[in-house]
Amino acid sequence: MASLSYARYGKDNVRVYKVHRSPTNPSQQDVTEMTVCTLLEGDIAASWTHSDNRNIVATDTQKQTVYVMAKLHPVNPPELFASILGQHFLDQYDHISAAHVTITVHKWTRMQLDGQAHPHSFVRDGEEKRTVEAVARRGQGISIRSGITGLLVLKSTGSQFWGFHRDEYTRLPETWDRILSTEVEAGWRWRNFSDLEDVKKDVEAFDKAFKDVTKITLETFAKENSPSVQNTMYLMSEQILAAAPRVESVEYSLPNKHYFEIDMTWFNGLKNTGKDAEVYAPQSDPNGLIQCTVTRKGVASKL
Numbered sequence: 001m002a003s004l005s006y007a008r009y010g011k012d013n014v015r016v017y018k019v020h021r022s023p024t025n026p027s028q029q030d031v032t033e034m035t036v037c038t039l040l041e042g043d044i045a046a047s048w049t050h051s052d053n054r055n056i057v058a059t060d061t062q063k064q065t066v067y068v069m070a071k072l073h074p075v076n077p078p079e080l081f082a083s084i085l086g087q088h089f090l091d092q093y094d095h096i097s098a099a100h101v102t103i104t105v106h107k108w109t110r111m112q113l114d115g116q117a118h119p120h121s122f123v124r125d126g127e128e129k130r131t132v133e134a135v136a137r138r139g140q141g142i143s144i145r146s147g148i149t150g151l152l153v154l155k156s157t158g159s160q161f162w163g164f165h166r167d168e169y170t171r172l173p174e175t176w177d178r179i180l181s182t183e184v185e186a187g188w189r190w191r192n193f194s195d196l197e198d199v200k201k202d203v204e205a206f207d208k209a210f211k212d213v214t215k216i217t218l219e220t221f222a223k224e225n226s227p228s229v230q231n232t233m234y235l236m237s238e239q240i241l242a243a244a245p246r247v248e249s250v251e252y253s254l255p256n257k258h259y260f261e262i263d264m265t266w267f268n269g270l271k272n273t274g275k276d277a278e279v280y281a282p283q284s285d286p287n288g289l290i291q292c293t294v295t296r297k298g299v300a301s302k303l
């Protein structure tokens, strides 16, 4: 017969905004906007199997908890706030065995006006998001995966793709000069944290890693004469492992967003391919999709 083999539940898309006003100058403010998801595991099966809701911490309660924790605690870095929330659910509810907390941070960059940082005006200067997935599991500490998604980049030259396998299915010509564009999704997993205090001890590492990953990703993308998306993402991952000692593994997922040359010889012999190519057709689909996980030596890998 049937048995419930896995269940978790919670509130998704909890939108939260928090302002910090300087105690000495209240118009000098910092803001954070994020979207939070909480999912709880534990002794909850009876709700599914026997209509018994006694152990169900309502998803509304989980949402109210997010608001209260955001009021009582720092929301930055998001890795810390996710850990505080996760640990709270374990401390508050004995029958909950694991709390999954996912945070997506939305960019608000301080405006620069006449060369001056404005005290309380911000601009959305990019759609890329900082992300965190934390799991607080009773007796097993806190595991954290940080990430960045939606970072759209393009280079108009400095990318090649040749020497790949050819057979009767192959049509793609080799190229020594092509456009390369992708929407970066990167993730980095931290060595397990024994508890919330352990997270707090390393709290500066989170913002540093996010800055380092962004810089390494952009610089490597721009500077390398890329032989393939595969090689470029590996070089990025290696540098991140070197820059962030507590990071155990790095994951990249990179779509290859193609730009096709357009043959215009039908129009009075107009040359627009090869070295004459200037006008291209950006493709929305299909796209290549290249993924990897690069693990610090000595840590078990999945390949």
Ligand SMILES: O=c1[nH]c(=O)c2[nH]c(=O)[nH]c2[nH]1
Pocket (backbone or CB within 6 Å): 161, 172, 227, 228, 229, 230, 256, 288, 290
């Ligand atoms: O960098 C690339 N890797 C591939 O595996 C591939 N395949 C393809 O058609 N173009 C590319 N580009």
